[in-house]
Amino acid sequence: MSGLLSIFDLSDERGVLRTSIAVTFVISFLGIGFGLFSGSFSIVFDGVYSLIDAGMSLLSLIVVNLITSYAVADHLSRKLRERFSFGLWHLEPMVLGLNGILLISAALYALVTAIGSLLSGGRDLEFGSALIYAAVTVIACAGIAAVEWRANRKIGSEFLRLDVRGWIMSAGISAALLIAFMIGLAVQGTSWQWISPYIDPAVLAAVCVLIIPLPVSTVRQALADIFLVTPVDLKKHLDTVAAAFVAKHGFVSYRAYVARVGRSKEIELYFIVPADAPARTIGEWDMLRDEIGDLVGDDGPNRWLTVVFTGDPEWAE
Known part of the structure; x- marks a missing residue:
């Protein structure tokens, strides 16, 4: 029974x-x-x-x-x-x-x-x-x-x-x-x-x-x-979070790509770092990834989040 x-x-x-x-x-x-x-x-x-x-x-x-x-x-x-x-x-x-x-x-x-x-x-x-x-x-x-x-x-x-x-x-x-x-x-x-x-x-x-x-x-x-149409509400949230993150850490700009596929959220964030910025350890970059991940929210098995830091804007296009 x-x-x-x-x-x-x-x-x-x-x-x-x-x-x-x-x-x-x-x-x-x-x-x-x-x-x-x-x-x-x-x-x-x-x-x-x-x-x-x-x-x-x-x-x-x-x-x-x-x-x-x-x-x-x-x-x-x-x-x-x-x-x-x-x-x-x-x-x-x-x-x-x-x-x-x-x-x-x-x-x-x-x-x-x-x-x-x-x-x-x-x-x-x-x-x-x-x-x-x-x-x-x-x-x-x-x-x-x-x-x-x-x-x-x-x-x-x-x-x-x-x-x-x-x-x-x-x-x-x-x-x-x-x-x-x-x-x-x-x-x-x-x-x-x-x-x-x-x-x-x-x-x-x-x-x-x-x-x-x-x-x-x-x-x-x-x-x-x-067809991976960008959800307006989620893109607006990412723009707000990423812009504040860029201003806080002195980065140049960012690129945000997002799609909703069923119950999943596919998110890619590229942050343009100044070319002459001081070097950071892998651990420090990972701490920044954890920070932006917490700001994005909804951390779970259905969120696919990619965070990239680069000094070359072409890598973000």
Whole structure:
């Protein structure tokens, strides 16, 4: 029992992801089964959407394991370290970007299908079984989103933040389905029954229009990380710290290069020292490196900091 609890440990990023993956697989297969039984393409889409999300969460878990192992484990494969001497942080934005693109693509495909169904007269479905699925899924998605959000308040993972957003999106989809199916059931045997075939494709189209823009910010940030776009806030902090350091020690100037790649911060600082400056020992230069490292802050396994002192500005360009 203790082994099972450690696997689904909600205080650890990997444990939270394992929990999310397990619940997502259950909901996805439930959705596909109920969707096929009730004849609802919107429920099938909900299940497929969840299945894509589960697959990407599984890939995210593998990447988290690799990044964490590389950063803190000394026993990691020597061959792996030799092939990826700059670390494995670049995998994180690649997975996040792929996740967002797949979710957007699935929603676009479902939107086109829903519009086609509306134009062809809609489809009939069994509202009773559809209602049961929608109610169960709303409760499950809202519950896991709350649990994961609370866990991530301490963990602070971008993977988990995206996963929470995915659960909220799934809960919203299921809530919309629940309301639509309740309306469909209520109009049976009334003069409004003619709208029944249009309810399923209409709600699917509405849901797709709402969820398509949601992963866009994640894809944009992932692309910024992949293309090494300089983060403005971090560059501003480095400029402030480096300028004060230059003034304090009488250096000529500095050059700062910075990029954020997933959870890592890639920082290179070059300080131009006067060519006629007195010689220093290696220990003294290392003390200066320690000083600027403390000023930069956020010292941990995900910070890559290079500090260079040179009298030739060309080495800093």
